[in-house]
Amino acid sequence: MKRLTLLISLTFCLSMAMTAAETAKSIISKALAVLNDVSGIEAQYGIASAEGSSKGDIILSGNQFFINGGGIVIWYDGKTQWSYTEHTGEVNITEPTEEELAEINPLAILNSDPDIYSLKLKKHNKSRYDVELKDKSGDLSIAKAVVTISADDWIPTGAVVETSSGEKYALLLKNVKKLKNISPDTFRFNPKTYPDVDVIDLR
Numbered sequence: 001m002k003r004l005t006l007l008i009s010l011t012f013c014l015s016m017a018m019t020a021a022e023t024a025k026s027i028i029s030k031a032l033a034v035l036n037d038v039s040g041i042e043a044q045y046g047i048a049s050a051e052g053s054s055k056g057d058i059i060l061s062g063n064q065f066f067i068n069g070g071g072i073v074i075w076y077d078g079k080t081q082w083s084y085t086e087h088t089g090e091v092n093i094t095e096p097t098e099e100e101l102a103e104i105n106p107l108a109i110l111n112s113d114p115d116i117y118s119l120k121l122k123k124h125n126k127s128r129y130d131v132e133l134k135d136k137s138g139d140l141s142i143a144k145a146v147v148t149i150s151a152d153d154w155i156p157t158g159a160v161v162e163t164s165s166g167e168k169y170a171l172l173l174k175n176v177k178k179l180k181n182i183s184p185d186t187f188r189f190n191p192k193t194y195p196d197v198d199v200i201d202l203r
Helices: 002-037 098-104 106-111
Strands: 040-049 052-061 064-068 072-076 081-085 090-094 117-124 128-135 142-150 156-163 168-179 198-201
Touching: 002 106, 002 117, 002 128, 002 142, 052 168, 072 098, 098 106, 098 142, 098 156, 106 142, 106 156
Parallel strands: 090 198
Antiparallel strands: 040 052, 040 168, 052 064, 064 072, 072 081, 081 090, 117 128, 128 142, 142 156, 156 168
């Protein structure tokens, strides 16, 4: 009888785990479908880590982004990143790693190969879903992320990312707007706009 009870319990737990995984996967799929249906999104952001916090405006399109944080402006076209610092009057050109991108834009994990992360629905209610993405191999720079997705329109509204080195970053988006027909130039530094700055290529 005890064995039968244990078997039933294990079967029930396995069924619940499979349902949760499928639900988490469908939520991520719907969020990506919405993001792919538009050119991108625009929002006000707040990002925090142990090193400090910042806020400003952000435009996201796939794995590209533009961030205006007041004295710091960042362009990323999917490969190259330009970072302008008003205080120094310099623009640094780099090709950031996955971990460096996660520090700047934690939602970058949504564009990762879904098969390399295990998915789990951590929390849900009428307004939001919290989906955990966890590194299956233990070899990725992003070890874990919990992405918050709006239940109303499937738009991501925040994320908490933990890197393999143990660092954590939290992102919150508000006043999110869907955008159409974003120019690729939005995500590239234009030297004509900043004619007097020093451009330093660190690639």
